[in-house]
Amino acid sequence: MSATTTARPAQKPASMPVTRVGARLHRGVGRWFVLALAAIFALLMLAPFVIMAMNAFKSAADYSQNGPLSLPTEIYTTGLVNFWTRTNFPVKLFNSILISGLVAVFGTLLSLVTAYAIGIGRIKGRVWIVAVFLIANMLPQEAIIYPLFTMANAVGLSNSQWSVIIIFTVIQSAFGIYLLSSVMGTFPVELLEAAALDGAGRFRILWSVVYPILRPTLGVLMVFFFIWTWNEFFIPLVMLTSNDTQTVPIALASLQGDRMMDAPTTNAGALVSLLPALVFFLIFQRTLTRGVTAGSVK
Amino acid sequence: MASTQLSATRRRRATWVPYLPYLIPGVIAFVLVIGYPLVMNIYYSLFKWKGGLAPMRWYGLGNYADLMADEAFWTSFRNSISMVVAMVIVPALVGLMLAAVLFDYLGRRFGPKVASVLRATYYLPQILPVAVAGVVWNWILNAQDGAVNVILTNLGVADPPDWLGNPQLAMPSVMLVLIWVQIGYPVVIFMAALQRVDPELYEAAELDGAGWWARLRAITLPQIKPETFVVALTCTVAALKVFAPVYVLTRGGPEGTTLVPSYYSFLNFFDKSKVGYGAAIATVLTIVIIVVAGVILRFQGRAERREQEGR
Numbered sequence: 001m002s003a004t005t006t007a008r009p010a011q012k013p014a015s016m017p018v019t020r021v022g023a024r025l026h027r028g029v030g031r032w033f034v035l036a037l038a039a040i041f042a043l044l045m046l047a048p049f050v051i052m053a054m055n056a057f058k059s060a061a062d063y064s065q066n067g068p069l070s071l072p073t074e075i076y077t078t079g080l081v082n083f084w085t086r087t088n089f090p091v092k093l094f095n096s097i098l099i100s101g102l103v104a105v106f107g108t109l110l111s112l113v114t115a116y117a118i119g120i121g122r123i124k125g126r127v128w129i130v131a132v133f134l135i136a137n138m139l140p141q142e143a144i145i146y147p148l149f150t151m152a153n154a155v156g157l158s159n160s161q162w163s164v165i166i167i168f169t170v171i172q173s174a175f176g177i178y179l180l181s182s183v184m185g186t187f188p189v190e191l192l193e194a195a196a197l198d199g200a201g202r203f204r205i206l207w208s209v210v211y212p213i214l215r216p217t218l219g220v221l222m223v224f225f226f227i228w229t230w231n232e233f234f235i236p237l238v239m240l241t242s243n244d245t246q247t248v249p250i251a252l253a254s255l256q257g258d259r260m261m262d263a264p265t266t267n268a269g270a271l272v273s274l275l276p277a278l279v280f281f282l283i284f285q286r287t288l289t290r291g292v293t294a295g296s297v298k
Numbered sequence: 299m300a301s302t303q304l305s306a307t308r309r310r311r312a313t314w315v316p317y318l319p320y321l322i323p324g325v326i327a328f329v330l331v332i333g334y335p336l337v338m339n340i341y342y343s344l345f346k347w348k349g350g351l352a353p354m355r356w357y358g359l360g361n362y363a364d365l366m367a368d369e370a371f372w373t374s375f376r377n378s379i380s381m382v383v384a385m386v387i388v389p390a391l392v393g394l395m396l397a398a399v400l401f402d403y404l405g406r407r408f409g410p411k412v413a414s415v416l417r418a419t420y421y422l423p424q425i426l427p428v429a430v431a432g433v434v435w436n437w438i439l440n441a442q443d444g445a446v447n448v449i450l451t452n453l454g455v456a457d458p459p460d461w462l463g464n465p466q467l468a469m470p471s472v473m474l475v476l477i478w479v480q481i482g483y484p485v486v487i488f489m490a491a492l493q494r495v496d497p498e499l500y501e502a503a504e505l506d507g508a509g510w511w512a513r514l515r516a517i518t519l520p521q522i523k524p525e526t527f528v529v530a531l532t533c534t535v536a537a538l539k540v541f542a543p544v545y546v547l548t549r550g551g552p553e554g555t556t557l558v559p560s561y562y563s564f565l566n567f568f569d570k571s572k573v574g575y576g577a578a579i580a581t582v583l584t585i586v587i588i589v590v591a592g593v594i595l596r597f598q599g600r601a602e603r604r605e606q607e608g609r
Contacts, residue, residue, distance in 0.1 A: 034399060038400065042419040049422070069445060114324030117318065136328060138535045148335050253429045269433075274427065281425040
């Protein structure tokens with residue numbers, strides 16, 4: 001299993017009007033039927049989002065009278081305000097951005113430096129080292145959580161965002177090291193040798209030869225690390241125990257079952273909790289799909 | 299001068315040694331955050347311990363012996379099989395079908411734009427925090443005023459079921475949510491895989507009169523094997539580790555019917571204060587994951603070798 005980020009061959013033009021095959025493709029009713037099926041499936045996938053949005057702006061009275069399937073009679077932001085103030089949402093948002101952002105930066109840096117030794121330095125036993133990182137990536141978090149919890153208490157990082165930042169920097173970089181090592185394994189040797197001939201040291205080569213060439217891949221990694229960390233649940237749930245340190249997903253989940261949480265509040269909360277991820281997704285959609293493939297193709 | 303130095307060094311000692319300093323931060327970080335805690339967890343699993351400052355009582359392999367006789371433990375691993383069905387098998391099969399239809403059929407007839415919009419829609423649940431997805435679904439499936447049951451009542455169903463509260467229905471409901479969450483991942487990966495396949499292969503097969511199904515079996519499936527293994531490996535590991543959806547949807551209930559190993563170990567750690575027992579469950583889960591991953595990687599290696607011999 002090795003990975004490269006080489007761009008896949010450019011997509012062939014969709015239609016080939018010159019050939020007979022192409023001409024045939026654009027006729028027929030069958031294609032509309034298949035399109036309809038695919039579209040219906042897409043609507044089913046979207047349905048929960050739609051229902052959520054429909055109920056996020058209802059008043060509690062409107063909801064109990066007309067149920068979840070009606071459009072709101074009037075736009076109420078009571079649910080939103082309720083969720084916003086009860087969870088102290090700006091604080092949660094700040095925590096999530098702080099943790100995910102720093103993990104994205106630190107994790108990418110750690111991946112780059114470590115993979116430099118493995119992929120370009122060709123350290124002895126590198127296959128085993130990469131295997132260990134891969135296993136680290138697959139471990140269930142339950143198998144390390146209690147000792148981590150104890151350690152955080154011991155060094156005064158209990159209930160601190162920094163404990164979560166440190167832990168996820170390492171966990172995420174396990175994947176990053178695996179990916180970057182195999183990318184760097186295919187790095188053009190001539191470039192490295194030319195730089196060495198010019199008198200560049202290993203550190204100079206890393207920063208002025210390897211880093212610029214790998215920048216697109218590192219960008220993908222950062223987007224990944226950010227989203228993965230944003231969506232993490234288990235470790236933040238255990239490590240962050242008070243209101244002022246918790247992240248967005250934990251805030252939403254911990255309000256669940258609260259008697260004060262009526263349906264509009266729940267939906268408004270879910271809506272604002274997924275908006276940041278959605279915005280991020282829309283901005284980086286292209287990078288992301290490229291990145292998903294980056295890890296997969298041999 | 300630099301060049302003579304370089305080649306001289308190269309002859310005298312191994313070239314990789316000077317790179318060792320770059321490995322050091324990573325190694326220290328991994329030992330501290332993963333290696334040491336992992337060992338400590340195994341150590342804890344040999345004790346009876348309520349956690350914190352409570353005394354640790356040596357119990358040897360007692361926790362593991364207790365696990366073997368613990369019905370809930372076995373249930374949790376049986377439920378892992380349901381998780382594999384919901385997060386690996388169904389998404390991979392449906393995902394492959396969707397990817398093939400999007401890329402091969404709709405993409406060619408309506409243009410790549412249509413295909414990529416549909417793909418993005420299928421992928422959407424993948425990007426939202428799974429805890430958020432769980433909270434929304436928890437409400438949609440709510441017995442009293444959930445959207446599903448309101449629809450059913452409007453359709454005239456007198457007594458709509460309690461989707462997450464009925465022991466018979468809870469697991470299928472959780473599985474349905476997980477399929478919804480998971481399906482976009484194989485679609486995206488398989489679509490990328492299909493773009494890699496040489497279109498001439500298809501054109502040749504088409505000229506030979508091979509139908510859609512024959513082409514899928516003879517060309518597509520063998521060609522996208524690497525991606526299939528990636529999907530199988532990553533999704534299976536994720537299915538065995540699944541925690542957040544169970545936590546927000548059912549908390550392992552009702553009557554333990556949706557209990558999974560990770561949630562069971564969490565319960566013992568932080569709810570029942572049976573740290574040693576929780577550590578033992580986590581250790582067993584770790585071993586299961588490594589073994590399953592090893593088996594999948596082995597299959598992959600064998601498949602790759604067979605392919606090389608075939609050529």
